[in-house]
Amino acid sequence: MGSPPSAFLKQNNTIFLRFLMILLFGSIPDKANVCSNRSLASPSVLLGQSSSHILPLHTIKLDGNFHFDSIDSAAKDFGNRYHFLPSAVLYPKSALDISATIKHIFDMGTSSQLTLAARGSGHSLQGQAQAHQGLVINMKSLQGPETQVHTGEMPYVDVSGGKLWIDLLHETLKYELAPKSWTDYLHLSVGGTLSNAGISGQAFRHGPQIDNVYQLEVVTGKGDVVTCSKKQNTDLFYGVLGGLGQFGIITRARISLEPAPKMVKWIRVLYSDFSKFSNDQESLISSKNSFDYIEGLVIINKTRILDNWKAAFDPRHPLQASQFVSDGRTLYCLEIAKYFNPEQSLRAYFQD
Template sequence: MFGNLNSNIVLLLCCMLLSLPLSAAPIPIPVHGHFAFSGNEFAARDFGNQLHSLPWAVLHPKKASDVAATIKHVWQMGPAASLTVAARGHGHSLQGQAQAPQGIVVNMESLRGPHEMHLVKGGPSSPYVDTPAGELWINVLHHCLKHGLAPKSWTDYLHLTVGGTLSNAGISGQAFRHGPQISNVRQLEVITGKGDLVVCSDDNNADLFHAVLGGLGQFGIITRARISLEPAPKMVKWIRVLYSDFATFARDQERLISAEKTFDYIEGLVIVNRTGLINNWRSSFNPQDPDQASHFVSDGRTLFCLELTKNFNPDDEADIDKEIKWLLSELSYIPSTLFVTQVSYVEFLDRVHAAELKMRSKGLWDLPHPWLNLLVPRSKIHTFADGVFGNILTDTNNGPVLIYPLNKSKWDNRTSFVTPDEDVFYLVAFLPHAAESEGLQNLLNQNRRILNFCDAAELGVKQYLPHYKTQEEWRAHFGARWEIFAQRKSAYDPLAILAPGQRIFQKSISIL
């Protein structure tokens, strides 16, 4: 059913959508939810706030079958129809990736709800939660905590949909140990570009399962996901220490991610020409000695912050404190810059949301976000740091810059995601906001200078949350993996109906 629209209006609108004469009007699509043909400005925007493309319609599904019926209908119209379909989660794409110009956007959050999440505690394998892909990770967390459990791997920001992060990778400071979120999925329910609803896993329809994980929405729309869980701690010791020397900072990070006994979360930040370092970072870190923290300034220097956590339950606190003391004794940070706080597990995982509320109150959250996320091979990270930090990047006052190493052994190379071809590589994320158009252009120019430097120095960098304008650039991004990527597209979405905002394939144009 199409909400309150009668069938004649639906036929007319479908003709408009498909540029067909009324006599060629298709049969109305049978859905339990509804289509909206106005008031869809939200679907033309995203967190990046740079590209804005209004769709012809937004589908608000009630069941996965609504998504399947819609895609099946577009598929059956054949290549002559220009209509495309994009899944939209919570709208945190950066470059219009979840938009469908003149097409249909599927509002995936319409499928979410606590009654749709099912948790299985035990059995022959580890516990898991079965959740709609349109559910927010923060809600998955709260649901699992009722049973003393939690997912293993996270993103820094939890107000994102499950399907959205699994279509990319899902990376945070736990990924060195557990891998990204796409390495912790047991099963998926997927709607392919032909409108087929397929349940897939490592053992069943494995090629589609691996294609969709990190697949940028190109092979199917994820409608449900089964996520592995582990016992959840109650509390977190949250630590920040500073370095003035990048080589020492990188060496300590790499030592920690390779150690058997180590911290539970490891991330780094770059601080260039900034004051008020501790209390003005991007999250609600409140050190136990705020006076000491507030007096620490960078004096125009480039500094590097190592951010660490250790999870614990109250009965284990004394032992955890001893372990932290030993772990810190192995590091070579500036001794006077040890800042410590203690928060609940939920407070730590949801730390960026606390910063979001502050930014919203200042009108900063909805500004353009010209972010740039890179994966840099370990062998090239010092060249990258020398060329970028303090040279191309002259301050970090518009937003944080993250840098931390990851272990390639924790990534599944059968998925669509591509990484540098080294055992260890670094995530380097430039996460600014632009207060005015001139500032936006300056930040975009800075991003281009960074990418040009990487190309000229032949660093072998890969983009995370990639954005390219031509298929030639996409071919270069995937490298030797391009052929299998294109073959999977031909198998699961041969008309290139899905995710047009990624700008990888164009409908009605040959894929291979």
């Protein structure tokens, strides 16, 4: 540790940049400023002003552009605990913009120690998408490639790494298709969750989001734009998936799709007994043909928020609802869903 989160370092004589390893949530001590011990490039180095043979960043020919002022938002994330101000933010329009920038930094040599981080939605908790005095790449500004849905027996979509999952869903629904594996919250970027894992209630059936990717386009630490998959540039493919941005920047992903359910029956079941809750969850997950979405939650109800769930009780049993007092208790919730087509009876969906 002792290195800035989500920044990768340039090394002249390795195939890729040597990326700093970041351990996911909880691995960074609570109050440590993980950047404090590093001597990093000054903004003037970033701009290329300290070296006669290096041209400043803003001389790179781009479709997008760099911002050097008003870049405070790139020093914030969802966790709101780490604030590492970069020296510049790149707003790329294409993978080539990212490639040209990384090549430029690579050519500056190791002495600049310049750090670089991709930023999707910035929903990291511990500064993983920040780069202290370095360069942040705002992936949401990436305009290409256009989202392209491919129908057929094995449908898939080609999508930009900066696209939000919610927007991707709207695109695929036009073809009555949807990705198989999700996160609960959909205003996260494709590249951001594929750099972690992407887990929700479909993972027990389809695996996490990183198990449902056919191909990636990645800008490597040398600035090369490389296509990789299970069969092509395999090490890069598996390094980048779940790699926290340390092995390259995802500029395009080919994601597996399935027919979108026409209707969904959504059920929440509350438990006060952990054993009953976990037994039910295990039995539902191991049953071959039960539900399409199964997720378990532990809820410590300190805010009485669960009392609103009284509405979930059968209105024919008002007594049950009135007896439901959740405040201060630890409860367990199974959230389950069954996809179905209203033209078929629900019974046809539960065969065992």
